[in-house]
Amino acid sequence: MKRLGIVSLLALIAVACVRREPDPFPTGDEAAGWVKGRGRTFPASELWRYVDGDAERYLQAGIERTVTAEYRYRGQFEAVADVHIMRSPEAARRIFASEPAAGSRPVEAGEAGRSYGPSLTFHRGRYFVRLVAYEESAEAAEALRALAAAIDRRIQVARR
Numbered sequence: 589m590k591r592l593g594i595v596s597l598l599a600l601i602a603v604a605c606v607r608r609e610p611d612p613f614p615t616g617d618e619a620a621g622w623v624k625g626r627g628r629t630f631p632a633s634e635l636w637r638y639v640d641g642d643a644e645r646y647l648q649a650g651i652e653r654t655v656t657a658e659y660r661y662r663g664q665f666e667a668v669a670d671v672h673i674m675r676s677p678e679a680a681r682r683i684f685a686s687e688p689a690a691g692s693r694p695v696e697a698g699e700a701g702r703s704y705g706p707s708l709t710f711h712r713g714r715y716f717v718r719l720v721a722y723e724e725s726a727e728a729a730e731a732l733r734a735l736a737a738a739i740d741r742r743i744q745v746a747r748r
Contacts, residue, residue, distance in 0.1 A: 610746040612671045612739055613657040619738035621731060622667075625658035645686065646672060647738040661731045665723035669739060672716040680711040691740070698743075708732045712743050716718035 589643040608666055612655060615624045631653045652673045661665045674680045684700060692702035701710030706724040710717050719736055721728040
């Protein structure tokens, strides 16, 4: 009986010590105007189900998993936010650097960021983030920058 108690205690300690990745997706007031919808997670071995045709590039760079969430902006348009959690900051930089810079503008998000109008990418630490709005307008681009800033704040808190 005493052994069972010790084993149970060790199991509880092990569960408590497992590093859980905080949710990088803002809700409510954290991202003004954005409402978070369905989220999904794809481990590296299942990334091909989500990133059709491009999963190998992420695998070669060193991805651990991808978390994604759907968003709706003030009932006007939808977007998706992908947070690729890499093994290292260098892996996230490598993926960011492999993205074409042509036609983009720098944005203040993460350690480096680019806006392509209806899409935006940035990296911070071991995170590579891609946001895509399903509308091309100045308002959508501005709203994506606000969502990127909110995700970046959550990532910075998670890194502490």
